[in-house]
Amino acid sequence: MSSQLVIAALVSGSIYALIALGLNLIYGTMRLLNVAHGDFVMIGAYCAYWCVKLTGVSPLLAMLVAIPLTAGIGVVLYFGIFRMAMRSREFVERIEANSLLIFFGTSVIVENLTALAFTPNQRGYRYQDGIVEFLGAVVPVNKLIVLAIAAAVCIGAVVFFRISTLGLAIKALIQQREASALVGIPVARIDLICFCLGFAVAGLAGVLISMTEEISPFMGFPFTVVAFVVVILGGLGNVTGSLFGGLLLGVLETFGVALTAPSYRSIMIYAVFIAVLIFRPQGLFGSARART
Amino acid sequence: MRPRLLRRIALVTIAALLAVALPSLGNDYYTGFGFSLLAWVALTESWIIISGMAGYVSLGHVVFVGLGAYVAALTWTYLPLGAIVPLTGLSAGLLAAIVGYPCLRVRGPYFVILTLGLSELVKFIVINTEAALSMSGRVLFGAPDVDDIFYISLGLAWASLVIALIVRDSRFGAGLLAIRENEEAAETIGIPVSALKLAAFVLSAIIPGMVGGLMILRSTYFEPLQIFNPQTSVLIVTMAVIGGSDRPFGPLLGVGLLVVLQELLWARLPQLYMIIVGVLLISVVIWMPGGVYGRLQRLLPAGTR
16 A cells, blocks of 8 residues: 555545534534535635735634634524524424525525635635655645644544533534433533534635635535535444544545546545445444434 | 316416417527426426425435436437437436435435435536547537427426326325325334335436436537536525425426526526525525415415415
């Protein structure tokens, strides 16, 4: 196994894990299917692009703008739409379908507003694109930076969900929403925190992606689908599972492309996805009767 | 059949017979506009069978349109129009039957995610196949007359509406509504939920496949990225939900509103059009859960519904 491929797999895997983490957090706690998730990745990426182009700062500093921005949009959506809609009995009865349609609409609005404001064209900036030798592989510096940050956040998330009180409370909410309320976990506040965290991580992932790839207003949709693939691999609502799912997809994708051709990349991702849905819908790590 | 159902089918049939006269006006713009209207009616009325009645929201219905279009593009030079149209419907139905199988075993969000991924999978398979055949877009020579395409689309729109009306009033439809309201309970009282879901999914795929075939014969140009554009799925969902996806007459209102808006805005401000579509979708989901038709029904006295 060449270390070149392993590092490439880790880079895309850690990004996928990061994006899927946010998606899973929001689904796990509130049962909201955020099909606009990839579009918030896109917003993070555009935010980084304009920070770099207008002020010339490093995209690392752009995170300080992008993360509060996407988290802020999350707060606005939470209070502007979901807080209000959740009061209607009709809405809550079909919360998965309704939230889906709302996020679907959000996705269309965000994509087209961005296209209207910044043209639908692809754009990018150069950042640390020199090449270094690392563990026997030749890699661009920006990919190593992306890997370091994404991996740090993923490991941080695992630790957070294992030891911090807030992390444990979130996990409790994912497993037993009603019972969590009974034992005194402030459900509404944790909902809001998860909304913010989910969108913030999407924004962060967007900044990282913009360091190595070109961005466009419609780049989000493929990331949404990839995030769903990863979440299915790891199990819907299983937060640590989605981290492993992300890495696994990164490995499958990188080695699959190396063995065939780059044009098969998308087919491979979606084929894995359909195969998992058919054979292991409960996720690779879930038990057979967990959710059917 | 209940008299109310017969009355409604008669109403739809009379409207369709009146529409037959449209091409004889001799204005290609009106005929083209009529085709667009009818195509969207056929798409949304098919979509509500799985997504409105059974409550399994499909966000990737464009996959059936795209597949139908691809089949039509591949067979156009070899087969007559009368054979291509059923073939496109058959291939879309077959795809739905094959991939609908996972939804026999899984429920709720998994189905939605499946539709989302499926449309992308098929899109990339078609793109790669075309690349392997070294084709970049196909031009269809000697495309059929616009009037013929109009008449077929009229037939499809009529059929989709009548099918939706019949299904809504049948045991099958009652089973689908039961699945939407509470799937566990429906299964417990002996409704064959998996079989009904699969049947509804296949039924909602056939006509969109045929519409896809017609679209490509009208535009005479096949390009995978264009025909598999996710925006088509967005528009199907929005038109149906705005009008009201619970009743067969609901989507007609949404189609009317959005197709007119499309004529006004698409050429100059496509992004603004899509933004309005998104805003309408969100507003209707929050403030008008039954869509415009559901709201109208509530205003009318009970006897006239």
